Amino acid sequence: MGDDEGSIELHFVDDVIPGYWWIFPVQKGMVNVGIGMVISEQRKQTGVKKSLRKLQHQLINEHPLFKERFADATMVKGSGKGWQLPFGSPRKKQKLQPRRTAMAGAMCVGDSASLVDPFSGEGVGNALLSAKLAVSLFDQSKHSEGFPEEMANEYMSKLWEALGPELSNSFKIQKIVKRKRLMNMFVRKAAKRPALQDALTDALASKEAQKKLHSPLWLIRNIIL
Ligand SMILES: Cc1cc2nc3c(=O)[nH]c(=O)nc-3n(C[C@H](O)[C@H](O)[C@H](O)COP(=O)(O)OP(=O)(O)OC[C@H]3O[C@@H](n4cnc5c(N)ncnc54)[C@H](O)[C@@H]3O)c2cc1C
Structure with missing residues (x-):
């Protein structure tokens, strides 16, 4: 990733699974860094992992993949905020979906x-x-x-x-993303197959690409074969 708007890095690192950590440029020399995790999963974690803010701090300052890259970085004053996203996940056994609206x-x-x-x-x-x-x-x-x-x-x-x-x-x-072994298999295959790389990144922005990711036939063709 350079200074170009439109680029994004998504990292699925051990400490953040099930969730992901992102970095994208907002202007020359400035990046947006953030971490996201489903709240029910976060609650299952223990110790430092309980706080996403602390977890992100740890990744930036201690993780071998990132600490060098952030060695000279300073945090924008007043940034570092968190928010809960109200997901529209279907609720089990509820008549009104995703809830009464x-x-x-x-x-x-x-x-x-x-x-x-x-x-x-x-x-x-x-x-x-x-x-x-x-x-x-x-x-x-x-x-x-x-x-x-x-x-x-x-x-x-x-x-x-x-x-x-x-x-x-x-x-x-x-x-699916929560299952580490499946993700590892997917990413190993994706390293060799540009179609898979595109599917994974496009899935974050395109509904059509998301449909592909959930088609068992497509997954078997691209991951297992
Ligand atoms: C960090 C972050 C990144 C996100 N990135 C994306 C993204 O890249 N793409 C995407 O599609 N979505 C993104 N989202 C989600 C997206 O921002 C929200 O889903 C979307 O803004 C919801 O729109 P809304 O109009 O329902 O609510 P809001 O945008 O929250 O608007 C509600 C408005 O009501 C005002 N308000 C609240 N209470 C009162 C009151 N009592 N009286 C008067 N006004 C009041 C608030 O100030 C606010 O302006 C992101 C969310 C977060 C937190």
Whole structure:
């Protein structure tokens, strides 16, 4: 990675699995460095691993792969913040997916409706889509006395119809990435196969690439054969 915007390094290192650590340039001489992990997984970890902030500090200062690269780096004042992303992972045995997002008198959009992609961490696209749907169902004059429950139910079913397949797929990919042996096998193969390298990086930004990663046939063809 140089100074070019658009480049990104994603590191799947032992201490951060299941999760990943990223570095990407934001301007010449300045990079965004961050670490992400599913909260339920983070809670299973012990010691220093409990805090992602501490874990990142350790990686930057002590990890043999990174400490030299960060030897002369200084942290931008006021940076180093954390946030929880409300993932749209399907909830087990719940009728309303990913959770209740509307009721008589109210509709939630974007993060408030828990629509962040559980693999890529992207939420802007789904936030816009949910807002568009909410606006299409709300009629200022018809609903001047209150937004009815039937419309709220319609919003929830249309929202899951539009986003459910993608969110469910991403949740499954998140589970695959968690399995270290499978990831190692994948990355070893990817070192020799550009198609696999592209699939892995594209999967963070493209829904089509994510579908590939979850096709058993595609995986067998590219990893096992
Ligand atoms: C570090 C980080 C990196 C991310 N990177 C990406 C990315 O690369 N791509 C991507 O697609 N998504 C990314 N996301 C997720 C994305 O930012 C969110 O999913 C998206 O912004 C959700 O949009 P939203 O409108 O629902 O909520 P928000 O963008 O959070 O907007 C809510 C707004 O409401 C305001 N607000 C809160 N309370 C009140 C109140 N009481 N009164 C008035 N206003 C209030 C807030 O100040 C805020 O401006 C990232 C998130 C984080 C934290």
